[in-house]
Every structure is written in C-alpha cells, then in structure tokens.
Amino acid sequence: METWLPHPHSRPKLLVVDDQPINVRVLHELFREDFDVFMATSGEQAITVCQAQQPDLILLDVVMEGMDGHEVCRRLKADPATQDIPIIFITAQQQESEELLGLELGAVDFISKPINPVIVKARVRTHLTLKLQSDLLRTMALMDGLTGVANRRKFDEDISADWRVCLREQKPLSLILADVDFFKRYNDRYGHQAGDGCLRAVAQALAETVRRPYDLVARYGGEEFACVLPNTDLSGAVEIATRMQAGVRALDIEHSASDVDRVVTISLGVATLTPSADLEFQALIEAADKQLYEAKSAGRGRVCSSSMAPS
Template sequence: MQRWQAATRQKPKILLVDDQRVNILVLHELFRDECEIFMATDGEQALQSCRTILPDLVLLDVHMEGLNGHDVCRHLKEAPETRDIPIIFVTAQGAEQDEVRGFELGAVDFIVKPINPVIVKARVNTHLTLKLQSDILRSFALLDGLTGVANRRKFDEALELNWRRSLREKTALSVIMIDVDHFKRFNDCYGHQRGDSCLQAVAVALNGVIKRPYDLLARYGGEEFACVLPNTGLSEAVQLAERMQTAVRALKLEHMDAEVEHVVTVSLGVATIVPTAGTTSETVVGEADRQLYLAKQAGRARVSSCALTDQQ
C-alpha cells in the first residue's frame, strides 16, 4: 500500500461489502489508516458504489440477503467499467464449491472468517500491487507517443464509459473536437520536426485548461484533438472551448502561412447531449465533428456549438 501511495500520490480505494456491520467495522479498522474506505451492506448498494467510485479492490461477502456475493461479482465482471476491479471473497464458510464458484466468476482470492489480520493485509497488499502494475502498463498503452496526452483508444473507452453513466443518471455529456488550423501549411513551411513540436505545445496548452480529473483530452488523429466532458452542459463546454482557443493563441507560435493570424490557432466544435435509449455515443461525436466543420467554414480560429435533442 505504501508503494501504491508513492506511485499515485493517493490512497487506494477499498470497498467493503457485508450485510453484517460488525464485519465491516473489523475490516475498516484494519485498513482505515492506509486506504480510503467505502462500505456497502447489500448487493445492490455494492453495485451502485462500484459504478460510482470505481474502487481499486472489493472485499465481498459471499452470503448476503437478496443479491449475494456471487451475483454481485458476476454483474461487476459483465460491465466494462467495473470488470477490471479485483474482488476478494470473504466468507464464514470455507466450502470448496464456494471457492471454485468464486474463481470461476473472476475473483482473485478467497478469505475465510474469522479473519487473520496478518493474512488479510498481506493478500490485500499483493492484489493492490498487481492492480497498480496493471494500471501503469495499461496507461502507457493508452497514451499518444508524441504529445503525451491520451490516444484515440483511450478517448473511445472514456466516451463509452461516460456515455453509459450519463444514460443511467440522465446527465449531460459534452464532446469538443479540436483542429489545428492550416497545420499542413505549417509543416510545409517549417518542416515536420517543427510540426511535431507544435503539436506537443498545443497539447500541453489544451490539457492545461482542463481542471477536473474525470475530463479527458486525447489526440484523435493527426492534428486533431478531442475532449470528453461528463456531467457538462453546453454553456460550460463552450466556455472551456473558448479558454482552450485562448490558451493556444497565447503560445504565439509563428505561422506565417496561416490565413487568419500569423500564429497557430485552433478551431473547435462543441456538442452536448443528454443520452437516451434512441441515441449512441456516435451521435454526439458526429455532431461535434459537424460543428468543427462549421467553425472552419466560418473562417477558422473560432468555436461552433450545438445542444442535441431527441428530435434532432
């Protein structure tokens, strides 16, 4: 757990699930100093907590009233946003069939009550370390090699994750598509090495505008970037897009072959939607792309935006 905090600068999040509060209190006492602890006393509450907080590890009781631990595990492993969360079953019954069933469902370990604090801490630490290593490797695979921001694959994953969450919670989701104006001319004028440096500087400027940890900027391809903003209405997204435009212009990167100004600028298209069963994530991306086209057609170095409704 010390390794986790050193690598992430925050405590690992553990969700304790048990319908007997005394059992939760025992585990809470064991991990409260080193971990951020969340608690659930039934299966439905556990599922909701996992979707909301995305814990780094779940300690899950098998035998609970209503939705039991096996059912909870199955639901978590079926959902893309929660399937990678490691689950350790904790139960008073050490029957072999329970262990077999747990591992078949995707659990990483099995602990029998009454718990031994030394054993529990050792196993939790092992699986948190494995989770951290997996997260680090996965994060490298989801970064754009040139700019250091997220890549297209990460954007697609984040968009789908937040789309499902917005659909479930009936909240607004916004997407910004961003294009560096006349970038081909920039490369032709200054060379590809300067072009790469330009993209790196633009990425830093754009990413510097984003403040919330759950917002995401990604390199979408070539000189195009994209931003997904969960729980964000149109006016907030447009304000963010305008700050991005200002941040890039403030770099004062010379671009003598640009039509608008003799510095590097960006055009931005913004689209906002409250997802419904009749829409898909492609709907909002397609509209943001259309708004980007309109911004470029209107003269570039500007923001164009639209709020989608069911009728559109």
C-alpha cells in the first residue's frame, strides 16, 4: 500500500538525461552518494524511465539527437503522471531566448555548460526541497484526517487513473467496498470518541491487508472504506476482502449492540471488471456497491462478490 509521506525510507530519485555518456557519468558521480541516480541517453528513453520510476527531479540536456530536451519537456508536462516533476535544463546554449523558451515549457531552472559542480548541487538541492515540500502538502490534502488512510479525493483520482491503465493494458480492475456493521449503534452505545478510535483501528487493519505499493485503501465516507486493486482478478480480490474481514474481527473491539457478533465486524462487496471503451469506472463502483448491499441484506459480517463481463 502507498505510504503517506514523501521518501519516508528511501533516497530521492534523480534522472540525468544527456546523449553524451561522458556528461551522464560526470553528473552520476556528482550525485550518486545522495540520490538514486537514473540515466537516459535519449529523449524516448527519458520518457520511459520517468513513467516507470517517477523521479523527484530531472536534469535534462536541451540539444540531443532525435527528440530534443524541449520536446521531452513538452511531453512530460502534458502527461498527468509526470507533469509535476521539476525539470532543470542543462545546455551549452547561452541565448536568453533559449532560457525563456525552457521556462515557458515548464522547466524550473536553466544551467549552462560547462557545469559548475557547486552551483549544480545547490540548485538541485533547492528545487528538490521545494518538490518534497509540495509532495508533503499534496499528501496531506489527500489524507483522511481521522484515520490516516487516503481520503475520497485520492480514491477518485486513483480509480480514474487505474481504470485508464487497465483499459490500455486490458487487465482486470477490482474494487472492494467495506462498511462497519451497525456503526451508528456503536456510536450510540460507546460514544463518538470510541467511534473515532474504532474507525482508526479498522482503517489500519484494512491498510495492513494490502501489500503492493499501487493498491489503495481509502475512507470512502463515514464508516465506509474502499480498496482499489489494479491488475487483480475476482478470486484475488475476494481473498483480500476475506483477509480484511478476518483482520477486523481479530481487533476484538467490543460491540454489544451488534446483531452480527459481540465484536466489531464489517460487510464487504467485491466487484471486478476489465475496462472497455464503452464503460466508465463508475460502473465498477456501482457493481461493488450492489455487492455490499447484498452482503448487508444477507445478514452482514460477510463478503459478497461479482465479476462483470465487459460488454
């Protein structure tokens, strides 16, 4: 599952792009002690590395054979997945018009060759600090303040993005919707502070169930949670939902007002769909919500599931 702080346990990622290997090696030596340095010697390779590695900063040569640095910048800024990565152009060109063009394309800085190691390090450090501060602010904006998992806005962003990826790759996308059983009764019996503590514990139990970095657990609203599972078929999603159900029961949180058990339980609806061009991701949400309704109607404290065949 995603962590909710930028680089909590890892070094920042730096991508160096230059079609001259000697320049790449110089910059690699300059930064390898403090960064995980990735290298590309063409514009096409740079875009591929960016999409795969999501670097925190790019040092990009302007003049390259084939796709030049300006075109690389245009393409990266046009892609929502890479548009927020800061780019510093490095070039031997000294014209003011060149610098202006780079800034207009979205670069954050412009460094002239031959490079001065002290200046390059200082500028990289400055822009990296700004990037990490921006990442932290964005992370906080996408976090549920009570439970610490993702909020509804983050869920909406991720399921939309995952839908597009699974549509392109024709892979299954699964969604789990989970609801705390008889939560209003829990609040009435134990008080709202205890209710908040219950939601935090349930959220943590759900988050600990998923293991891949691109799986997402989010608070969907009130006592309802969602889990987005890209490239996961129905049997895999049901297995995760079953582990979630067991994990919440294992918390052993007393709930004497429940009709299901003496402890807090959850009902879960699971749906899987391989996206098609004539559907939107809302179809998957509706399917999972229908399965959640079935789980509640059947007595709560259980998993109901459905696989939707693309039309």
